[in-house]
Amino acid sequence: MPELDPVDRALVLETQAGLPLAPQPYHALAARLGIAPEEVMHRLQRMLDEGIIRRIGAVPNHYALGYTANGMSVWDVDDIEVDALGARVGALAFVTHCYRRTRHPPEWPYNLFAMLHGRSREQVEEGVGRIAALLGAACRAHEVLYSRRILKKTGLRITA
Amino acid sequence: MDERDRAIVNALQGGFPLCERPYRAAAASLGMSEEELIARLGALLESGVLTRFGPMFQAERMGGAFLLAALRVPEPDYERVAACVNAAPEVAHNYRREHEFNMWFVLAAQDGARIDAAIARIEAQTGLALYAFPKLKEYFVGMKLDA
Incomplete structure (x- = not known):
């Protein structure tokens, strides 16, 4: 099983309710977490590759x-x-x-x-x-x- | 919800880009401006058409144990048993279904031992045998709903 480090966990906690609805959502997350925007994108991509994130987008109410x-x-x-x-x-x-x-x-x-x-x-x-x-x-x-x-x-x- | 909202819901159930201006990139492929896409997503969330906009996590991959379980509940006892099951903090969702196996729920806990403890507790409190349906293989999980 892929391991989540503390920064990953913080990123999950910040995004599991949704992405910021702002032109630069990953930058907004980076500012909250105190890391670079590139690192936010990189970690999200890694979690997508590992299947920890199934996909990023709209989750409709059936x-x-x-x-x-x-x-x-x-x-x-x-x-x-x-x-x-x-x-x-x-x-x-x-x-x-x-x-x-x-x-x-x-x-x-x-x-x-x-x-x-x-x-x-x-x-x-x-x-x-x-x-x-x-x-x-x-x-x-x-x-x-x-x-x-x-x-x-x-x-x-x-x-x- | 108008045609442009429908286009957003249909096109953006996955694949939201990881780049500096992802709303602008997604908006361009929908033929709208970044501002319009952000405003419409906000309204779709507000009205409850979307429950969320963001990453959809596969909880199992983040550690922890999960189990689908069912009970065959005698009808006269249904409300009492539902209250018992819902009271367990490990129960994440619980559905009434039309079948002899009429109560279906998902248990989620930090590890398998805690799942086993929850099973024992639910069986003791309800007086019913719990049927466990562990996942042996996942063929697909996703949403492909047309708006």
């Missing part, structure tokens, strides 16, 4: 964009084929997260989880149909678990 239907689709996919197929499912435009996870047979036979966001259940179902077609005979069963209520959402943040 609901505000009309994506009110959220379905966690779960699939029982042949263990030999799941990695190749999981990568293809993850590449579909309407899939926002895609993971392989532990099964708990017999109650829970599913090993592939793909999160779908749609403007309606019909749109989510259409996506589920496309995944089913892609998986074909490698998939033995699937279900879609729609979210009904957010019980808690604090997000994953580091603290000083």
Whole structure:
């Protein structure tokens, strides 16, 4: 696992709520942290390269964009084929997260989880149909678990 | 949200440049001025269309342990169990889903031992078996939502 040094951590803390909305945001961060702007950019680039930062940009609110239907689709996919197929499912435009996870047979036979966001259940179902077609005979069963209520959402943040 | 806002949301879900004047560079590719882009981003944040504008971190890579977990909660007991689970500081999000496995949450802690302790505590307090769904492989995490 890549290590975060104290300056990286300070940079994460300064940016996890967002970048300054000023013409020179990295310069503003540099001034707050007492380092050079080039070092801010360099460290952010390094964190991007290491996957600590997935990307830099706009994080939309699903609901505000009309994506009110959220379905966690779960699939029982042949263990030999799941990695190749999981990568293809993850590449579909309407899939926002895609993971392989532990099964708990017999109650829970599913090993592939793909999160779908749609403007309606019909749109989510259409996506589920496309995944089913892609998986074909490698998939033995699937279900879609729609979210009904957010019980808690604090997000994953580091603290000083 | 007008067409120009939509263009911003669609084009800027990633790839924001690391340079001296990144808003100017991003604005140029959208055919607008730096001032307009900054003003529109501010308004999109203000109105809640965007939850954030900046780096999206992969929390797992910063150290710490994470686990997706689920419970099969009997309906009459649902509110009590939800209160128990939500009270755990390790629980980052918790969703009610339509299934026999009807409560799904993410545990986040400094290390695996603390996750295990949280599991034991939640099981003791709720009287239910917790199903752990550790991530074995990540195929994709991202947002490709059209505004």
